[in-house]
Every structure is written in C-alpha cells, then in structure tokens.
Amino acid sequence: MISKLNNRELDQKIKSLARAENKLLALVVEHIKEADRRKLYLDFNYPNLYDYLVKECGYPGGSAQRRIDAARLLAVEPKLKDKIERGEINLSQTTLLQKSFREKGQRVTPEQKRSLIAKISDMTVAETQVLISKELEIKIKEQTKVTHQKNGSVRFEVTFTREEWESLQKAKDLASNATQSNDLPTLIKYLSDRFIKQKEGSAATVAVKKQVLQRDQCCQYKDHNTQRLCGSRWNLHIDHIKPKWAGGTDDLENLRVLCQKHNLHVYRQQAHIKQLSS
Numbered sequence: 001m002i003s004k005l006n007n008r009e010l011d012q013k014i015k016s017l018a019r020a021e022n023k024l025l026a027l028v029v030e031h032i033k034e035a036d037r038r039k040l041y042l043d044f045n046y047p048n049l050y051d052y053l054v055k056e057c058g059y060p061g062g063s064a065q066r067r068i069d070a071a072r073l074l075a076v077e078p079k080l081k082d083k084i085e086r087g088e089i090n091l092s093q094t095t096l097l098q099k100s101f102r103e104k105g106q107r108v109t110p111e112q113k114r115s116l117i118a119k120i121s122d123m124t125v126a127e128t129q130v131l132i133s134k135e136l137e138i139k140i141k142e143q144t145k146v147t148h149q150k151n152g153s154v155r156f157e158v159t160f161t162r163e164e165w166e167s168l169q170k171a172k173d174l175a176s177n178a179t180q181s182n183d184l185p186t187l188i189k190y191l192s193d194r195f196i197k198q199k200e201g202s203a204a205t206v207a208v209k210k211q212v213l214q215r216d217q218c219c220q221y222k223d224h225n226t227q228r229l230c231g232s233r234w235n236l237h238i239d240h241i242k243p244k245w246a247g248g249t250d251d252l253e254n255l256r257v258l259c260q261k262h263n264l265h266v267y268r269q270q271a272h273i274k275q276l277s278s
C-alpha cells in the first residue's frame with residue numbers, strides 16, 4: 001500500500017519508477033525507429049507513422065510526434081538511446097532539435113546533428129533552446145502576432161528581450177500567492193487589473209463617486225436605437241463620459257454610473273476610437 005510507505009521509501013520508489021519509465025521510453029523510441037524504417041504503417045493502411053501511432057497505438061497527437069522526432073534522431077545518433085534511458089536527454093529537447101533541423105532543411109549535416117545531441121545532454125530545455133539557435137543560427141522571431149480565435153479568445157505570440165522576460169518572471173513569482181497560478185495570461189490580467197484600478201480609482205475621489213451614485217442611482221447607458229435607459233443597479237461603475245485620455249475631467253458633469261457590462265461596452269468603443277485617431 002502506497003499510503004503505508006514512509007517518506008524515504010516513497011522517495012526511493014518514485015525515483016526507481018522514473019528510471020524504469022525512462023528505460024521504457026528509450027525502448028519505445030527504438031521500436032518506433034524500426035517501425036519507421038520498415039514503413040510498418042503501410043501494413044495497417046495508414047499513410048504515415050503519425051497516424052499509425054495515434055489511431056493504432058492510442059498515443060495523443062503531441063506524444064506521438066515527440067516519439068517520432070526522437071526516433072528520427074536515434075536513426076542519426078545511436079547513442080541517443082542510452083541518453084534517453086539515463087534521463088540525460090528528454091523528449092522536449094529532441095523535439096526542439098528536430099523542429100530546428102526541419103526548419104534548416106538539408107543544411108544540417110549528420111555530424112552537426114550528432115554534435116548537438118552530445119552537447120544538449122543534461123541541459124535544461126531553455127538552455128537547449130539557446131544553444132540550438134546559436135549553433136544553427138536560427139533567426140530570432142521579433143514580430144508580434146495576434147490571432148483572434150473563434151471562441152473569442154486571442155492568441156498572442158510575442159518576443160521579449162531577456163530583461164523584459166526576467167522582469168516578467170520576477171513579477172510572476174511575486175504575484176504567485178495572489179494569482180494562485182503559474183501562467184502568463186493570468187499574471188498579465190492580474191497586473192492590468194491592478195493598474196486600471198490604480199489609475200481609475202484615483203481619478204475620482206470617493207466623495208465625488210458617492211455624489212454621482214446618489215444622483216444617477218442606476219446604469220445610465222442609453223440604447224442608441226430605442227433610447228431606453230439600461231437602469232441596472234447591479235455591479236455599478238463610475239464612468240468618464242469624455243475619457244481621461246481625451247482630456248475628460250473628474251467633474252460631476254463628466255461622470256455617470258454604468259453597469260459592468262455597459263462600462264466595458266463603452267470602454268471598447270472608446271478604445272476603438274482611440275486606436276483610429278492615433
């Protein structure tokens with residue numbers, strides 16, 4: 001029974017299982033390499049090794065691709081098997097290598113590949129990445145890419161300088177207690193919310209806010225077509241009719257009450273106008 005093990009025994013057990021796992025992984029990769037050489041997938045009417053591993057062997061797509069990447073490297077460097085078995089090289093590293101080799105095409109010689117495999121032993125994934133891009137002179141991606149996706153989410157690909165990245169990592173560590181999370185979008189949202197609160201919170205004083213709330217009592221948003229007042233009393237915010245960035249003041253006449261939904265709606269419209277005018 002696992003729950004009966006003492007801490008030392010549990011530690012020993014996990015370590016021995018991890019060793020066994022690496023051994024098994026090296027064997028799997030070795031066999032996939034042979035299946036690749038024989039084009040075994042053709043026997044099962046699959047057009048490629050990937051489909052065979054996913055549909056016939058039940059591997060999730062990413063796992064199948066990582067194993068194929070490692071198998072193709074093993075075909076170039078037989079020593080890779082021992083390195084995987086001993087845990088000196090993991091599949092994240094071999095996949096990084098294969099991806100870079102594909103990117104460079106025919107220009108990477110087998111000798112270069114073997115030399116890189118030797119060098120990445122015992123490196124972290126980050127170190128591996130740095131080494132590969134140096135040795136293969138892979139261009140640094142600097143363009144920021146924004147893709148709006150079907151479900152309304154946004155995919156954002158961005159390159160940070162080392163300094164920017166380190167400062168972000170430090171912020172992540174400092175905020176980890178508050179965010180209970182380790183991912184970047186959560187951190188950026190957390191920092192943005194704090195900044196917005198700081199900027200907007202200080203804009204109108206508590207006394208002025210109270211006056212606006214007493215005057216308006218509910219959301220003052222008017223539908224453009226029907227001219228109907230929203231009137232919601234739920235989750236109310238103080239909004240600047242003329243935004244601060246456009247020179248709007250904290251005077252009572254420039255303030256109104258909006259519900260959260262309409263506050264966000266108006267904010268988006270203004271952000272759009274701001275973008276067009278800049």
Ligand SMILES: [Zn+2]
Binds near residue numbers: 219220221232258259
């Ligand atoms: Zn409203």
